[in-house]
Amino acid sequence: MAGNKNLLPVVLVPSLILGLLLPYGYAPRVHAAQSVNLLQNAGFEEGAMGWAFSGDTGIEQTTPKNGAHLAHLNKGASNVVSQRVTVTETGNYSLTAWVGSAGTGGQMGVRSAAGQVLKSTAIYRMQDYKPYQITDVKLTKGDEIEIYVTGGNNWINLDDFVFYRDDANISSFKLVGQMGESEIDRVENKVVFYMPHGSDVTSLTPEIAVSDGAQITAAPAGKLDFSQPVKYTVQTPDGIVKQWEVTCIMEAKSIAVNSSHRQLNETFNWAKWKAQKYVQTGKRGLINEDERLNSPSSIADYIPSYWAGYAHRTAFYARDFAHQATGAHIIGLQQENFSMLKQFAGSATEEKKWYPSWALNFDGSDFKLDFRSIDSFVREVPAVFEIVQKGYEQYLWTGDEQYIRDPVLWQFYTKAVSDFIELHDTRFPNGIAEGTGKGIFSGSASYNERGDEHLIEAGDGTAAQYLAFLSYAQMLEARGDSAQAAAYFKRAQDLKTHFNTVWGVKEGVPEYIRGYSEDGTALQGFGREASLLMATKLITEPGAKTDAFLDYLDEKYATEKVPNIEALSYLPDTFFLYGRNETAWKWMKHIIDSRPLPHEVASQGSNGDYPEVSYTLISQTVEGLAGIQPNAPKHQVATVPRLPKDIDWLELNYVPLGAHELYVKHEGTTKTTLKHNKGPETLEWEVQFYGRFPLLFVDNRIYLTKQKTLNGKDVSYITVDVPVGKTVTAQAIPQWTVLKLLALLEQYLRSQDVKGPVANQLSNALQQAEHHLSKGAVDQAIHELEKMVRDLQDAKMAPHVSHQAKEGLMAGIAELLKQWRP
Known part of the structure; x- marks a missing residue:
């Protein structure tokens, strides 16, 4: 039996990316009774009846979404499936359908009988059926319109179309200071919006848009109190009336950011809201789901985790996790960070020559797309060392001894900086871990998967190894093993010396050697991550050479127009480290402004839908702009303001640092206030300002500063004890009088x-x-x-x-x- 395909399914969410985040088992619900599907044979159960098929198209029975039939388009824009409709009422209309596609380039839309496109949407490469929706198409009674789908660069499957009047809706609901976008449910006629912890929600003025031609006929006046749900009535001229309920949800206590720059404030609130949507902890859903036809997916219970990688894959990836971990900590995902780090560490075995898995399902198992067998799985050298580095960084942020004591983690750290290097240093024996030059399933030396250079050693892998040595040495010291720590500090310094004397040998040339190919050829020129991460990981010696290299990177990323947003997300991190505040902020703004643009992989939706973007914007605000440097195990913190000219002041509250909670405010680059909100004991604060200042004025006292360099840039600093509950303000004094x-x-x-x-x-x-x-x-x-x-x-x-x-x-x-x- 075909099954009932005439009910009006509701698209689960308004964008494709969020549709993937719904829990398994979510069931679409029937739309309000007055909505009528204007399409005939909407699920193709009566064959081609009502539809026009042109080119290489037709009806199939292979893989329908529901019932027994579907429509199919083969490759090519000349292939079209369409249906003519006469509009029965003046109003606003929506079109929904279930679509699967093996390629991009297809289009679904609504056009006039004369061929003028009224609204359309691109079809992404998602071979499993996903919901698509076009809303708010304004039409007049008697209009002749056409619902159509055109082919792309591979096949497309279609099922379960609905075209119906969808009117008297709230289509947009915005407030200044809200977190992310309001969630609009056209089934239940409800709107939910989120406000940061501590917001005053008793006096808000929303900006509301409704369906074209409709109006709000009943609503409270003036500034509104959203501590309780607020009701609105929306009505069309011909008498369709809907009652809407708007609810405000206040987020749980979490880091809060405010500044003189409105876009930064809005972006940070958006990033927190967005990042939390990727959390998978406690859910049950698909594993091994990917973009392939008939991928071997199944259902499992999820471990504490969050999305880190492509949204059409039910997995978190080592590289993405490493870049997202600090942002995750800052918004309270400590449990998830430890869980994910330990899963990666535990996936490295002697049989795999101490490579961890590249991608894990949300239940912690190997993601099959990237793991074919024990001899063929994706592996990239930098990820091994980044996991060591991130373990240490999480220890500094949390003070959690598990990060340096857990036996699974400790075995991995130790094997990564010893056995792993020995096993993968065979082509050019020099103490540097190598790739095979034979692709990612055999072992890549670099994160840069683009190009065909067959690298054996790469700049990003070598630089990541340097920071892994330093991180491991620091962890050894924290464990009380000073002798071993000294040995690894020496290994780190020896590697840095080797790099700067062998890889950076050409005077007057702005770039460093970024790798060595199979025949031993030294490669220069722009290598994306293989170039950039040498600076990010601080292996380049501060000075004129590195200054020129940073200029070179800034220019190359601009002129080469690197398309993948995840690669660009490393730029603010890098330039903030070197105190290049204006350049770092320029790239941070570029990422912020690029969020609405399509991701280079169309099925991801927009750039802002790629998880790395939201998480890294959080960490770049806290570690970058605010310059917070944690040391929770020693109850210490350092700060250095890195505000560009665009930002006069920046304040952060509820900053989590181990068992401590902080408030930090920078006014320009020479005045900082720190309040120790709560904590188990007095906090030691190293107050830092870029530049040579002889004195700091701290709470009516003058202090002589000490001088040092921070990644090659002069810093003036003092150390101040801040008891719990105490507020301390420090200001730099530019010269003696x-x-x-x-x-x-x-x-x-x-x-x-x-x-x-x-x-x-x-x-x-x-x-x-x-x-x-x-x-x-x-x-x-x-x-x-x-x-x-x-x-x-x-x-x-x-x-x-x-x-x-x-x-x-x-x-x-x-x-x-x-x-x-x-």
Whole structure:
């Protein structure tokens, strides 16, 4: 029996990507009773009746969505399936259908009888049936229109069409500050929108769009209180009335971001909302589902996990996971991170020569598309080392000892930095793990899967190995094994030295060698990830060579117009690391602005639908713009503001750092406030500012700064203890003045670091120096400071001046004398 195919199915969600995220077993529901399907033979159960078939098309019985029949189009735009319809009522109409396709290029749409396209949508490469929908087509009674599907670059299957009046709808509902997009359910006539934790939802003014020609006839006036559902009535001119209910859901306590830049605020809220939609923890659904016809999918219970990879594959991928893990932690996915990391670590065995699986199903099993057999599975060298690095980074963010004590993780870390390298260092024995040059199913040296260069060693794999050595050494140290830690710190330094003396040998050439081919040829030029990740992983020695290399990368990614958004997502990470705030922000904005554009793999939907985008925008805001550097195991944190000129101030609240929770606010690049919201003990804060600042002003006290470099850029810093509940503000002081030196002296007087007869002598000398300066008598001012130096160096005064005070005052005097003397 064919089964009932005349009910009006509802497309599960408005976009293809979200349709894939629905739980297994979700059943479409029948539309409201007044909706009538205007199409004849909508499921092709009566053969070709009502439809026009042109070109290489026809009715089949092989794989219908429902019932016994489907329509089929072979490759080619001249192949068309269509049906003419006369519109019975003026109003807005929707078209839904179930479509499967082995290629791209097809189109589904609504056009006039004269051939003018009214609305259409592209058909993606998704061989299993997926729901497609076109909404809000404005038509007039008596219009002759045509529903059509045209062929693409491979076959297309069609089933279960519905074309019906779908009116009196809320089509858009927006509020300033909301998280992501409002969810509009045209079956239940409900709208749900999400607001960040702590938002005031009692006085909101929404922006509402309704079906063309309809209007809201009943709604509360003025600013609305959405702490309870709000009801709206929408009516068409001919009397169709729908009651709509709008509900606000406040997110659970989670990191919150606010800034002077509205687009950044909206993007961060969108990214949190979007990233949470990819969480699969506790669900039951498909595994081994991919874009192939008859993929070997089945149903299983999911482990704690989130989507990391293509949306038409029910899997998380090692590379994507590595790039998403920090963003996942920041929004509270600690359980998922540990679960996924451990699954990858446990998938590496001696039989697989310590390669982890490249992709895992949401139940933790090998994803069959990428795992054919123990001898043929996708494997890429950088992923091995990134898993080690990410284990250490999660330890720093969480303080969770499992990351350095769990036996499965520890075995993997150890094998990755020892046996794995030895087993894969055979072609050019030099301590660097190699690929085979024979493709990803035999072992690729690089993440860059494009091109045919047969790399044996690659820049990104080598750089990832360097950071794996450093990460493993740090974890050894945390475990109390200082001797082994020292050995791996040395291995890291030796590898970095080798790289910078062998791979970066050509002076005056902006790029480094990015790999070696099968015959030992050194390759330069732009190699995408093989080039970029050398800088991202910090193996390039800071200095003129790396500066030129960063300029080169910026230019190449712009001129080469790299299409895949996941590759571009590494650029902000890289440039923020080197304090190139404007360049990093330029690429971050490019990614933000590119979200609505189609992903290069059409079945992904838009760029914003690719999971890596939302997760990395979160981490780039927190680690990049805010410059937060965690060390939860030691109850420490460092911050360095990296705000571009576009952003005057940036504040983050509820930042999770182990058992601590922080508030951080940057005002420009020289003022930072940190509040220790909660935690088990006092937090040690390293306040950092790019540049050479002699002093920091911290809560009415002046501190002499220390100087260091952060990835080649000068940083001035001090360390401050911040008890639980305490708020501390630090501001950089650009240069010494007599008044600043006088303020420092007064601070030492209050603390008794300066006392006795020398106190008056020093104070008088400074006051006289300021008096002479006000009259332009620089020589006399210098004379007063020289008297101070003699007093501070007088052995008789030593008992009355602490070492700290002497050091601070002498430093200030030296800087002032340097300014005043010719």
